[in-house]
Structures are given as structure tokens and as C-alpha cells.
Amino acid sequence: MSLxxxxxxxxxxxxxxxxxxxxxLGPVDLILMGIGAIIGTGxxxxxxxxxxxxxxALTLSFVIAGIACGLAALCYAEFASTIPVSGSIYTYSYATLGEIVAWMIGWDLVLEYGLAMSAVSVGWSAYFQSLLSGFGISLPAxxxxxxxxxxxVHTVLNLPAMxxxxxxxxLVSYGVRESARINNLMVLIKTAVVVLFIVVGVWHVKPANWHPFAPFGASGVFNAAALVFFAFIGFDAVTSAAEEVRNPRRDLPIGIIGSLxxxxxxxxxxxxxxxxxxPYAQxxxxxxxxxxxxQMAGQNWVAGFVDLGAILGITTVILVMTFGQTRIVFAMSRDGLLPERLSAVHPKHSTPHVATWTVGTIFIVIAGFVPLNVLAELINIGTLAAFTLISIAVLVLRRTRPDLPRAFRCPGVPVLPLLSAAFCLFLMAHLQALTWVCFLIWLALGLAIxxxxxxxxxxxxxHGGKASN
Known part of the structure; x- marks a missing residue:
């Protein structure tokens, strides 16, 4: 039973x-952190x-993915307001489902956040090179x-991504306040760029391009939902900042739900x-x-702003994902599940600098040598697994610790958490078989460790296992 x-x-x-x-950190910082993590490569x-x-019908795919995330977000919000501790779902699982479950989901989150850091940096590289080409500058192939x-084309590594x-x-190792300020500024700029696209683009819409609306039927809508789920990844990173929030019980639910x-x-x-x-085929x-x-609407000047907004937007995603990754590793190290050195806090900057540079170095290499399409689906399956677990964990905590003060309570328990788990499992079923194989290999490696x-x-x-509830 020690497991x-x-x-x-x-x-x-x-x-x-x-x-x-x-x-x-305050509520505005958390909302902007969530937006910073979500709006980017997706x-x-x-x-x-x-x-x-x-x-x-991509619009419906976004709605479906958004509903799946929204249900999970309500569960996250209850946990974040009840147990405002670094580590996100890893920490929540350790308090409710047990150590081996916490370890496995922590190991899963290492995959999710780490590959997200790498994948998004590859997307950043593509837009950055596009921007350089506008000035007549090109890097060696x-x-x-x-x-x-x-x-x-013979390519060796993705230098801009690295x-x-x-x-x-x-930047993340330097300080959380400085990271938040830079993130907030870039988020405001990239949100303004998205709004600019909407304001300019709406006048060039041709309704005929929406027909047929769902050319690939319901399966196409669901398959796209499983794919663009990647676009929503990041709001859960807000919970990893719990120990650096001034009023976490109030502000974390605001940041999670508001940004999503x-x-x-x-x-x-x-x-x-x-x-x-x-037309979608183009x-x-x-x-x-x-x-x-x-560009096809003849608005090249706005397209230039979009490229700039994309670069800033993707930068904030990398920033928040790196932040979330390091806090999870920090929490696991503090619990003894990873080497103690990884939970060391810098005496001047008050950041887990060893964990930051360790995971940063690993995924810098992955960003340079692994293609984007290989990374994206692995991230999705890792996130969906985490969301499924948080939905189950909130039910367990309601039953085992009904006495805990909850500043935010997930509505509709047990129906909404069960729907959340069902949505996530449904989307996981629409991912490729190879993705499942790679994911299971990663989990098997984690189990061995x-x-x-x-x-x-x-x-x-x-401590002889005496720290249990």
C-alpha cells in the first residue's frame, strides 16, 4: 500500500x-500568464x-476542444483554491490518489511541458525566419x-529554436517578477494583433468559402479537435505558480477560468x-x-503585424511552459522523487535555478533536432491524460477530505468531472496509434525510474510513510 x-x-x-x-503575482498577472501560454503556435x-x-467546421473543433478544457479547468480551479502548492496536477494527485499516481502524472507532465517548450520554439523559428526573409536575410539551410x-533539403539543426x-x-532563472513583466507586455501586444486581424479580416470574408461546412463529416471535426487541442495547452501552467501568488485561493481560479x-x-x-x-484546401x-x-485579402501591411505578433505570442508560450516545467520538477525534487539538487532555490533571484537550467538544456537539444509534427501529438496525449486524472482526483478529494476549505468549488459534481474525463478520453482515442505507442513507452520508462x-x-x-492524510 506504500505505492x-x-x-x-x-x-x-x-x-x-x-x-x-x-x-x-496577482490575478491580472495570472490571466495574462494563461493567455500567454495559450495564444501562440495553436x-x-x-x-x-x-x-x-x-x-x-474547424470552428466546431475549437468549441469541442474548448469545452473539454473548460470542464478540466473547473476541476483545476477547485484544486488550485484548495491546495495552492507548486506542482499542478502532480501535487494534487499526491494529496489524493497516492504516490505512484502522482509520480506517473508528474512524469507525464515533464513530457507535456518539456515537449511543448521544444515544439513551440520550432514554431517560433518558422515565423522568425519568415520575418528575416522580409528583410532579405536568410540563414544557411x-x-x-x-x-x-x-x-x-539537407538540414542539421534548428538554430533559431535553440x-x-x-x-x-x-530569463526564467533570473526572476519571476521580471518574467511576469515581460510576459504581460508581450501578451498585450499579441492580443492586440489578434484583434487587429479580426477587425480587418471580417470585411474580407466570403461566405461561399464556408460551403461545404464540414467536408470530412463528424470524424473530421473530432480529429481536428484532437489536433487543435494543442492550441489550448497552457492554462494549467497557471496552477504551477501557486506558491508565487499573493492570494492564491482567490486569484488562481480567476486566472485559470478567465484566460481560457x-x-x-x-x-x-x-x-x-x-x-x-x-478556401480551406489552400x-x-x-x-x-x-x-x-x-495576404490573400490584399492586406499585406496587416500580415506583417501578424508575423510580429506571432513571434511575440509564441515567445510568451515558451516562457510560461518553461516556468511551469521548472516548478513541477522543483516540486517533485522537494518530495524526494527527483534528486534533491533540483529543488535548490537561488539565494538572490529566489528561483529554482538548477531545475530551470537542467530541463532547459535537455529541451533546447530536442528543439534543435526533433521535427514539429513528431512533437505536437505527444504533447496532446500527455495533456489529455493529465486532464483526465484531475477530473477523477477532484471527486476523490470531495469524498476523502470534505472538510477542506474550498474558495472555489467545481459545479455539477460528479457530473461535470465525469464529463471532463469522458471528453478527454474521447479525444485521446482520435490520436494516432504511433502516438499511443510512444506515450506508453515513456510511461514504462517512468515506472522503471x-x-x-x-x-x-x-x-x-x-519518514516511514507517516505523512499520509
């Missing part, structure tokens, strides 16, 4: 209040791929993409306008679909 030992929630909260991290890159899968990314991830890793609601509305509107300007092979729509290292080095193990 399912749980952490004492009161003890977790006590540790969180004395961990050396600075509590400097809207500026994957909308084209989604349109090829669902046609104009060998340094523009991972090996095998471009058919017929460099932007290096800069972001340094704003982004869902923007996604649906952008998808409708984009497919109304450009997005084949296009990695900048939003700016393409404006747990039994060889994490289980016997866990803080709960060294």
Missing part, C-alpha cells in the same frame, strides 16, 4: 509558505492544419530545421474569419495560415 501513500495537505501548505519563493500555426482536417523536417529557448531559460474563456472566444472567431477568407503546406489569409529510484528516495518513505 498509494498520500501527502498530508496541511503539511504541504506549511512547506509552501516557507519555501523561499517570492509571492509577487492559433498562428495549427489553424491551417486543423482546417485541412475539418474544413470550415543546414541551420533552419531539424534533420528530415524539409523534404529534399537560441530562443536558451534566452527564455535564462478569453482565448476560446478568440480562437473560434479567428478560425471562422480565416476559413471565410481562404492551407496545405502553409505554416503561417493567419498571415496568409491577410520510480521503482529503481523515486520510491525509496521519497520523503514519505524516509
Amino acid at each position: 498509494f501513500r498520500t501527502k498530508n495537505i496541511d503539511a504541504m501548505l506549511a512547506v509552501a509558505n516557507d519555501d523561499g519563493l517570492r509571492k509577487v 492559433i498562428f500555426v495549427l489553424t491551417g492544419t486543423g482546417a485541412l482536417t475539418a474544413g470550415p 543546414a541551420l533552419t530545421a531539424a534533420p528530415g523536417s524539409v523534404p529534399g 537560441l530562443i529557448l536558451l534566452v527564455i531559460t535564462w 474563456a478569453i482565448c476560446t472566444v478568440l480562437y473560434v472567431i479567428v478560425a471562422a474569419i480565416m476559413t471565410g477568407i481562404v 492551407f496545405a503546406g502553409v505554416d503561417h495560415p493567419v498571415s496568409l489569409a491577410l 520510480y521503482f529503481l529510484y523515486a520510491r525509496r528516495n521519497a520523503v514519505l518513505h524516509n
Whole structure:
């Protein structure tokens, strides 16, 4: 039964209040952090791929993915207001479902956030190179993409992707207040760019391009929903900042739900306008679909702003994903499941600098040498697995600890959490078989590490398992 030992929630909260991290974030910071994580590669890159899968019905795909995320967000909000501790679903699972479940979902989150850092930096590289080409500047082909990314072109590594991830890793290690300020500024700019696209693009929509609305039927809509789910990844990263929020019980639910609601509305509107300007079949092979729509509308000056907004937007996604990744590794290290050194806090900057540079270095290499299409679906399945677990965990915590004060309560329990889990499992079923194989291999590796290292080095193990609820 030691596999399912749980952490004492009161003890977790006590540790969180004395961990050396600075509590400097407010509700606006959290909403902007969520928007910063969500609006990026999903809207500026994957909308084209989604349109090829669902046609104009891509709008419905975004609604379906948004509903799945929204249901999970309500569960996240309850946990975040009840257990405001770093580590997101990993920490919540440790308090409710037991150590082995927490380890596996923590290992899953390492995959999700880490690959997201790498994947989004690859998208950033594409837009950055597009911007450079507008000034007549081009990089050597060998340094523009991972090996095998471009058919017929010899590429060695994606240098721009590696460099932007290096800069972001340094920024996150430097300080949370500084990271938040830069994130907030870039989020405001990129949101303004998205609104500019909507205001200009709506006048160039041709309703005839929306027919047929769902050329690939319901299966196309659901397959696209599973794909563009990537566009919503990130709002859960807000919960990883719990120990650096001034009033986490109130502000975390605001940040989670507020950022997701704003982004869902923007996604649906952008998808409708984009497919109304450009016939969906013309997005084949296009990695900048939003700016393409404006170019076809004859609005090249706005397309230039969109490219700039995409670069800033994708930068904030990398920033928030890196932040979330390091806080999860920090929490797992503090619990003894990963080496203790990874939970060291910098004496001056008050950041987990060792964890930041360790994970940053690993995924800088992945960003340089692994193609984007390989990364995207692995991220989706990892996130959907985490969302399924959070939906189950909120039901367990309601039953095992009904006495805990909850500043926010997920409505419609048990129906909404069960719907959330069902939605996520349904979308997982629409991912490729190869994605499932890779995911299961990753989980098997994590299970081996747990039994060889994490289980016997866990803080709960060294305390005789007496820290359970």
C-alpha cells in the first residue's frame, strides 16, 4: 500500500509558505500568464492544419476542444483554491490518489511541458525566419530545421529554436517578477494583433468559402479537435505558480477560468474569419495560415503585424511552459522523487535555478533536432491524460477530505468531472496509434525510474510513510 501513500495537505501548505519563493503575482498577472501560454503556435500555426482536417467546421473543433478544457479547468480551479502548492496536477494527485499516481502524472507532465517548450520554439523559428526573409536575410539551410523536417533539403539543426529557448531559460532563472513583466507586455501586444486581424479580416470574408461546412463529416471535426487541442495547452501552467501568488485561493481560479474563456472566444472567431477568407484546401503546406489569409485579402501591411505578433505570442508560450516545467520538477525534487539538487532555490533571484537550467538544456537539444509534427501529438496525449486524472482526483478529494476549505468549488459534481474525463478520453482515442505507442513507452520508462529510484528516495518513505492524510 506504500505505492498509494498520500501527502498530508496541511503539511504541504506549511512547506509552501516557507519555501523561499517570492509571492509577487496577482490575478491580472495570472490571466495574462494563461493567455500567454495559450495564444501562440495553436492559433498562428495549427489553424491551417486543423482546417485541412475539418474544413470550415474547424470552428466546431475549437468549441469541442474548448469545452473539454473548460470542464478540466473547473476541476483545476477547485484544486488550485484548495491546495495552492507548486506542482499542478502532480501535487494534487499526491494529496489524493497516492504516490505512484502522482509520480506517473508528474512524469507525464515533464513530457507535456518539456515537449511543448521544444515544439513551440520550432514554431517560433518558422515565423522568425519568415520575418528575416522580409528583410532579405536568410540563414544557411543546414541551420533552419531539424534533420528530415524539409523534404529534399539537407538540414542539421534548428538554430533559431535553440537560441530562443536558451534566452527564455535564462530569463526564467533570473526572476519571476521580471518574467511576469515581460510576459504581460508581450501578451498585450499579441492580443492586440489578434484583434487587429479580426477587425480587418471580417470585411474580407466570403461566405461561399464556408460551403461545404464540414467536408470530412463528424470524424473530421473530432480529429481536428484532437489536433487543435494543442492550441489550448497552457492554462494549467497557471496552477504551477501557486506558491508565487499573493492570494492564491482567490486569484488562481480567476486566472485559470478567465484566460481560457478569453482565448476560446478568440480562437473560434479567428478560425471562422480565416476559413471565410481562404478556401480551406489552400492551407496545405502553409505554416503561417493567419498571415496568409491577410495576404490573400490584399492586406499585406496587416500580415506583417501578424508575423510580429506571432513571434511575440509564441515567445510568451515558451516562457510560461518553461516556468511551469521548472516548478513541477522543483516540486517533485522537494518530495524526494527527483534528486534533491533540483529543488535548490537561488539565494538572490529566489528561483529554482538548477531545475530551470537542467530541463532547459535537455529541451533546447530536442528543439534543435526533433521535427514539429513528431512533437505536437505527444504533447496532446500527455495533456489529455493529465486532464483526465484531475477530473477523477477532484471527486476523490470531495469524498476523502470534505472538510477542506474550498474558495472555489467545481459545479455539477460528479457530473461535470465525469464529463471532463469522458471528453478527454474521447479525444485521446482520435490520436494516432504511433502516438499511443510512444506515450506508453515513456510511461514504462517512468515506472522503471520510480521503482529503481523515486520510491525509496521519497520523503514519505524516509519518514516511514507517516505523512499520509
